[in-house]
Amino acid sequence: MLKTADNNHASTDKNTERKVLRERGQREVFCGLTSIVWLHRKMPDAFFLVIGSRTCAHLLQSAAGVMIFAEPRFATAIIEEKDLAGLADANEELDRVVNQTLARRPEIRTLFLVGSCPSEVIKLDLQRAAQRLSMKHAPGVRILNYSGSGIETTFTQGEDACLAAMVNQLPSAETEGIDRLLVVGTLPDIVEDQFRRLFSEIGLTEVEFLPCQSSVRNFGAGPGTRYILAQPFLGDTSQALARRGAQLIPAPFPFGVEGTTKWFEAAGAAFGKSILDVRSALAPYHNRASKALERYREQLHGKRVFFFPDSQLEPPLARFLARELGVELTEVGTPYLNKSILSQDLELLPTDVLLSEGQDVDRQLDRCRAARPDLAVCGLGLANPLEAEGISTKWSIELLFSPVHGFEQAADLAELFARPLLRAETLKV
Ligand code: SF4
Numbered sequence: 001m002l003k004t005a006d007n008n009h010a011s012t013d014k015n016t017e018r019k020v021l022r023e024r025g026q027r028e029v030f031c032g033l034t035s036i037v038w039l040h041r042k043m044p045d046a047f048f049l050v051i052g053s054r055t056c057a058h059l060l061q062s063a064a065g066v067m068i069f070a071e072p073r074f075a076t077a078i079i080e081e082k083d084l085a086g087l088a089d090a091n092e093e094l095d096r097v098v099n100q101t102l103a104r105r106p107e108i109r110t111l112f113l114v115g116s117c118p119s120e121v122i123k124l125d126l127q128r129a130a131q132r133l134s135m136k137h138a139p140g141v142r143i144l145n146y147s148g149s150g151i152e153t154t155f156t157q158g159e160d161a162c163l164a165a166m167v168n169q170l171p172s173a174e175t176e177g178i179d180r181l182l183v184v185g186t187l188p189d190i191v192e193d194q195f196r197r198l199f200s201e202i203g204l205t206e207v208e209f210l211p212c213q214s215s216v217r218n219f220g221a222g223p224g225t226r227y228i229l230a231q232p233f234l235g236d237t238s239q240a241l242a243r244r245g246a247q248l249i250p251a252p253f254p255f256g257v258e259g260t261t262k263w264f265e266a267a268g269a270a271f272g273k274s275i276l277d278v279r280s281a282l283a284p285y286h287n288r289a290s291k292a293l294e295r296y297r298e299q300l301h302g303k304r305v306f307f308f309p310d311s312q313l314e315p316p317l318a319r320f321l322a323r324e325l326g327v328e329l330t331e332v333g334t335p336y337l338n339k340s341i342l343s344q345d346l347e348l349l350p351t352d353v354l355l356s357e358g359q360d361v362d363r364q365l366d367r368c369r370a371a372r373p374d375l376a377v378c379g380l381g382l383a384n385p386l387e388a389e390g391i392s393t394k395w396s397i398e399l400l401f402s403p404v405h406g407f408e409q410a411a412d413l414a415e416l417f418a419r420p421l422l423r424a425e426t427l428k429v
Pocket of ligand 1: 114151
């Protein structure tokens, strides 16, 4: 999908003295509806009802095509211009679809009304609809709303909007000093289980995950809550938690051995655990993961990688590739550079790397062609043209569909970057 704006400029970030190229032009991104693919897997008692157009339905069905084999927990209520002859009719229709869905699926505990960008949908007040329907279906089901619109978002912002809506529903936990750690950001269940074990090994047992298997799990949020982000694209969610008085634990993101170690160290330190104790508890996992990375270090060392802005995972992944695998970064693009969240990763990035925020896709493609990287990490829309020009690519969306966090997954994460290079080498022979 192509979107347009203008205005390009370079400026120096005062905190890091690092030059950041800020671009606002045509950009190629998927919209926030895409996040439903991994959110609905994480919360098996939730249902995502997209209020959208036929385009939205096509996007979801192709992004989550595998669900054709299972009973899907998402659907699109298609609204067309003619449906808006009267908004009252559209609301009646929406109520009818929600009632029908809940009657058919009694296991649903949370139903998300997901807004989209067609003009017909923007005219509907989904927040009011969610309140109206919540009153009707409480206490068994709660109805929340958020926007997955593609007007000014990139696809991971769908998760951000969804989790921010969930944070706003958490009961308050006003008491100071309740030592609870909240891990925020969708993690595959296998990674959540590993992280719970590791937290327990460093002496943290009061740990909650948002989201978790139960979409209505009733933990509170308030001044006694300290939270650590597992995904770097959760700016709105982080602000929603801060408004409740919760405190962010700044840390690099848990990608690779170094990022994971520092992430657990930061969580431990926030609860008074010494770095030495945390390191010693993590040592067996750290050492095993470092060893597993060795073969990828050989494959990736000296390779040149160009990141197009897409998932917002780009800065921490670039940090992992540069510091742990010896990759040379030609440009690290990201849709948004949220420094309050990314500061620790940015400090670890090599200082001579060109960071860019936003996109002017033609100019960026020119820079990529000039750099001739060994690998470009990009959205699906750019992958085929770049491959046709002889540049190997990695789809950034894959990094959201695969378990990539933590020690056990560090080698798998490296493999995701090494595989396309290996394939290109094989094709050359
Ligand atoms: S929300 Fe907008 S960008 Fe996304 S699929 Fe629907 S119409 Fe397209």
